[in-house]
Amino acid sequence: MADLLTHYRAGAAFDEMVDDEGSVRPSYHAIHATLDSSTPAELKQIAESLANDYVQAGVTFDIGGVERPFPLDLVPRVIASPEWETIEAGVAQRVRALEAFLADVYSDARVIADGVIPSQLITSSNHYHRAVWGVHPGNGVRIHVAGVDLIRTPEGDVRVLEDNVRVPSGVSYVMTNRSAMITALPDAFANQRIRPVASYPQRLLAALRAAGQPTTDNPTVVVLTPGVYNSAYFEHTLLARTMGVELVEGRDLECRRGKVFMRTTAGLQRVDVIYRRIDDDYIDPVHFRSDSMLGVPGLVNAVRTGGVVLANAIGNGVADDKLIYTYVPDLIRYYLAEQPIIANVDTWRLEEDEAREEVLDRLDELVVKPVDGSGGKGIVIGPRASAAELDALRARVIADPRGWIAQPVVQLSTVPTLIDDELKPRHVDLRPFAVNSGDGVWVLPGGLTRVALPEGELVVNSSQGGGSKDTWVLSPPAHRVPSEPEELPAAEPEPTPAPPEAAPRDAAPSGPLKLGRMPSPLMPLRLGTQRQGSQSQRQGSQSQRQASRPQEEQQQQANGCADGQEALSC
Amino acid sequence: MLSRIAESMFWIGRYVERAEDTSRLLQTHLRLLVEDTSSEVDVCRNLLGLMSVSHVEHPTHEDLLRVLGYDAKEPTSIFACWAAARDNARRAREVIPLSLWECINTTWHQLPSGRFRSARAHTFLDWARERSALFTGIARGTMVRDDGWEFMSLGRALEQVDMTSRLVASASLRSGHTSWPSVLRGCGGHDAFLRTYRGLHTDREAAQFLILDSRFPRSVMHGLQTASHCLSRLTSASGQDARQSQFPTRALGQLRARLEYSDIGDLVDNLDQEMTWVQEVAADVTAAVTTNFFAAEDPTAWITEGTR
Numbered sequence: 040m041a042d043l044l045t046h047y048r049a050g051a052a053f054d055e056m057v058d059d060e061g062s063v064r065p066s067y068h069a070i071h072a073t074l075d076s077s078t079p080a081e082l083k084q085i086a087e088s089l090a091n092d093y094v095q096a097g098v099t100f101d102i103g104g105v106e107r108p109f110p111l112d113l114v115p116r117v118i119a120s121p122e123w124e125t126i127e128a129g130v131a132q133r134v135r136a137l138e139a140f141l142a143d144v145y146s147d148a149r150v151i152a153d154g155v156i157p158s159q160l161i162t163s164s165n166h167y168h169r170a171v172w173g174v175h176p177g178n179g180v181r182i183h184v185a186g187v188d189l190i191r192t193p194e195g196d197v198r199v200l201e202d203n204v205r206v207p208s209g210v211s212y213v214m215t216n217r218s219a220m221i222t223a224l225p226d227a228f229a230n231q232r233i234r235p236v237a238s239y240p241q242r243l244l245a246a247l248r249a250a251g252q253p254t255t256d257n258p259t260v261v262v263l264t265p266g267v268y269n270s271a272y273f274e275h276t277l278l279a280r281t282m283g284v285e286l287v288e289g290r291d292l293e294c295r296r297g298k299v300f301m302r303t304t305a306g307l308q309r310v311d312v313i314y315r316r317i318d319d320d321y322i323d324p325v326h327f328r329s330d331s332m333l334g335v336p337g338l339v340n341a342v343r344t345g346g347v348v349l350a351n352a353i354g355n356g357v358a359d360d361k362l363i364y365t366y367v368p369d370l371i372r373y374y375l376a377e378q379p380i381i382a383n384v385d386t387w388r389l390e391e392d393e394a395r396e397e398v399l400d401r402l403d404e405l406v407v408k409p410v411d412g413s414g415g416k417g418i419v420i421g422p423r424a425s426a427a428e429l430d431a432l433r434a435r436v437i438a439d440p441r442g443w444i445a446q447p448v449v450q451l452s453t454v455p456t457l458i459d460d461e462l463k464p465r466h467v468d469l470r471p472f473a474v475n476s477g478d479g480v481w482v483l484p485g486g487l488t489r490v491a492l493p494e495g496e497l498v499v500n501s502s503q504g505g506g507s508k509d510t511w512v513l514s515p516p517a518h519r520v521p522s523e524p525e526e527l528p529a530a531e532p533e534p535t536p537a538p539p540e541a542a543p544r545d546a547a548p549s550g551p552l553k554l555g556r557m558p559s560p561l562m563p564l565r566l567g568t569q570r571q572g573s574q575s576q577r578q579g580s581q582s583q584r585q586a587s588r589p590q591e592e593q594q595q596q597a598n599g600c601a602d603g604q605e606a607l608s609c
Numbered sequence: 610m611l612s613r614i615a616e617s618m619f620w621i622g623r624y625v626e627r628a629e630d631t632s633r634l635l636q637t638h639l640r641l642l643v644e645d646t647s648s649e650v651d652v653c654r655n656l657l658g659l660m661s662v663s664h665v666e667h668p669t670h671e672d673l674l675r676v677l678g679y680d681a682k683e684p685t686s687i688f689a690c691w692a693a694a695r696d697n698a699r700r701a702r703e704v705i706p707l708s709l710w711e712c713i714n715t716t717w718h719q720l721p722s723g724r725f726r727s728a729r730a731h732t733f734l735d736w737a738r739e740r741s742a743l744f745t746g747i748a749r750g751t752m753v754r755d756d757g758w759e760f761m762s763l764g765r766a767l768e769q770v771d772m773t774s775r776l777v778a779s780a781s782l783r784s785g786h787t788s789w790p791s792v793l794r795g796c797g798g799h800d801a802f803l804r805t806y807r808g809l810h811t812d813r814e815a816a817q818f819l820i821l822d823s824r825f826p827r828s829v830m831h832g833l834q835t836a837s838h839c840l841s842r843l844t845s846a847s848g849q850d851a852r853q854s855q856f857p858t859r860a861l862g863q864l865r866a867r868l869e870y871s872d873i874g875d876l877v878d879n880l881d882q883e884m885t886w887v888q889e890v891a892a893d894v895t896a897a898v899t900t901n902f903f904a905a906e907d908p909t910a911w912i913t914e915g916t917r
Contacts, residue, residue: 095715095718096710096711097711262703276699276702276703280704285614286703288613291611301611302613303610303612304612304902304903
């Protein structure tokens with residue numbers, strides 16, 4: 040395997056594992072050692088078993104109605120503890136600012152009066168919904184879940200690429216990737232402490248319950264899915280299952296007098312909080328698309344009268360519009376009086392005449408994106424596009440400048456990725472997930488690292504055939520105290536006495552011993568009673584076994600009573 | 610529990626049981642075919658008729674395998690059963706234990722995609738039976754005994770009643786030569802039957818065993834009792850008034866009484882009619898459970914303003 044790693048050559052972009060001189064960065068030492076001690080054949084086997092597990096478990100992503108296993112690469116992306124603290128703070132800061140922004144634009148819009156944002160930016164947004172103007176969520180939260188896409192530039196800086204505060208998806212793969220990787224590379228996990236991701240469903244449920252708490256003590260939470268044909272259906276089931284709540288479709292719900300009920304075998308049951316995974320456009324045929332067969336008629340009215348809480352709130356799309364994105368640093372300064380912790384990627388607003396002219400001149404070297412797109416749809420990468428595509432784009436931009444932004448082509452950072460039999464650099468981004476319970480924003484340690492599998496490809500979206508990697512956030516050294524149960528290393532194979540350095544010298548002299556710091560007992564503990572077996576199996580001691588020998592022989596001989604042996608019964 | 614989920618659970622139970630029983634039926638008759646003196650086409654047509662398949666002209670045993678075995682397009686095939694079970698399981702994913710889902714999903718992935726020669730048929734049918742058995746075992750070992758479990762058990766019980774009655778009826782298809790031992794073997798009950806009747810058996814005893822002996826888990830009577838128990842637990846657990854399960858409970862009870870108190874000779878003489886009756890009751894109960902528990906939403910019609 041040493042060959043594979045010595046032959047690994049990082050490209051022009053920033054490589055997460057190897058620095059410019061070709062030496063391994065400290066945070067990757069453990070995973071590098073694990074890879075180094077495996078043969079290509081072993082790695083291939085691990086990769087195959089990972090893929091196979093995902094097919095069997097139905098961890099899939101639907102593309103055009105066809106279920107496909109979500110590709111998981113076996114080389115994880117590792118984030119050192121100090122860097123993670125910056126990311127965590129930066130993501131939380133953005134969520135707080137966007138939360139304040141949404142509260143503002145759906146009430147008196149100070150931000151416009153104070154001249155931070157032009158008013159037509161709001162009024163021209165397709166996702167600003169007047170139907171929810173003046174609706175105040177009980178605990179003030181509109182962004183219960185956010186996904187903030189981060190990239191790393193060739194210089195090594197982390198930047199925000201976009202915010203997702205409508206229905207960000209992908210968190211299920213963070214959890215399934217981790218559990219798959221623990222079985223695939225146990226050594227790498229044993230050699231370092233990685234912050235766990237499994238508490239996400241509990242955090243989410245707590246946030247959803249908190250959202251319903253102002254009106255009822257014990258809110259009923261449900262997850263609303265568009266149905267089995269949705270690309271993220273797997274995620275919806277996983278979240279409902281791990282939160283222990285019902286997964287409903289629109290047709291399972293019914294609105295009556297401003298309240299929402301679900302149809303059960305025991306009649307109608309009240310629903311207080313809906314974690315909806317359906318876009319605004321489809322959620323209520325009365326207010327939005329009347330041809331929607333996925334939504335629940337009357338839901339918006341129920342929200343307005345406070346009969347139900349939607350998470351995330353309706354109308355959040357105005358905050359993750361890519362044109363608003365260019366103003367987020369200003370919003371952070373305006374609402375929080377803080378400096379942005381993570382900067383944006385440089386962006387041209389095509390509405391502004393000067394910017395548009397410059398961009399139209401340089402279309403072939405920029406990335407142009409629709410402001411309300413998701414899933415990588417509609418993105419044109421200048422250097423890759425044909426002349427015809429660029430001409431078409433130029434016409435579309437001139438026709439609707441509000442609908443587009445432009446950014447320089449950023450060479451995303453790379454992580455070694457197993458392609459066929461070799462490790463090759465492939466571009467990645469990172470989507471950390473934040474949950475806002477009203478008492479604070481919690482950021483899931485890690486997030487979804489998406490990887491573009493074709494060589495040189497920069498679009499990493501799952502819907503564009505991207506894969507994923509497990510994301511390891513290393514625990515800071517302070518987390519390694521053995522008293523924290525979740526941080527305990529994997530069980531030691533033998534009950535040996537603790538190593539000498541674990542026996543604290545200062546506790547040894549007179550005075551009561553501290554039980555918590557005792558070395559493990561020399562005698563193995565006897566737990567549980569003797570297990571019972573049937574008569575023939577319960578031959579514990581040697582003497583009994585010898586005594587039963589004749590019986591055994593007789594049983595063997597009894598088959599062949601014809602051959603003259605003494606047999607007891609035939 | 611959500612009505613939609615309850616319905617999915619009910620059908621998962623039915624489809625998995627149907628896949629198993631279909632493979633049992635096929636295996637039984639593939640064995641019998643070898644010894645049968647009447648024409649292959651007649652036997653196959655009768656058997657397909659018993660499974661309510663009428664669109665195959667001049668069926669051979671290969672058609673039998675295709676229509677009941679591996680053809681994904683035939684709604685009666687084992688393939689279609691598992692595909693339907695998986696579809697329902699996918700809809701009820703969050704209430705099904707993970708290992709159970711993996712069992713269903715793996716089975717679906719392993720289903721043979723094309724035709725295979727009849728030499729491989731027994732391997733396939735054995736595999737199909739084992740997958741259903743695995744499903745049942747995992748379900749028994751991991752599922753909470755809540756409404757979901759009861760609906761699934763109800764589905765299984767009704768399907769088992771229906772399929773055993775078809776298997777029993779198939780014994781009368783072959784005139785002039787006794788096929789009861791094969792039918793008993795198909796149900797996995799030959800040894801139990803021999804132990805119960807000490808080898809001195811006649812057709813009448815075999816029918817009695819398969820229809821009336823509630824101690825044998827594949828008998829019609831056992832299925833009827835299980836279904837009644839599920840219904841009564843569902844009613845008491847959901848705290849609803851008994852109206853929801855009134856009709857199905859009554860229908861099952863009447864059928865039980867009818868079978869239990871009729872003369873076994875009459876039963877055997879009118880096997881076809883009696884078994885058809887059993888199948889009709891199973892269908893009626895399914896329909897009643899569907900309307901009473903899985904209450905379909907009232908159809909809503911939307912009229913845009915100004916179009917009236």
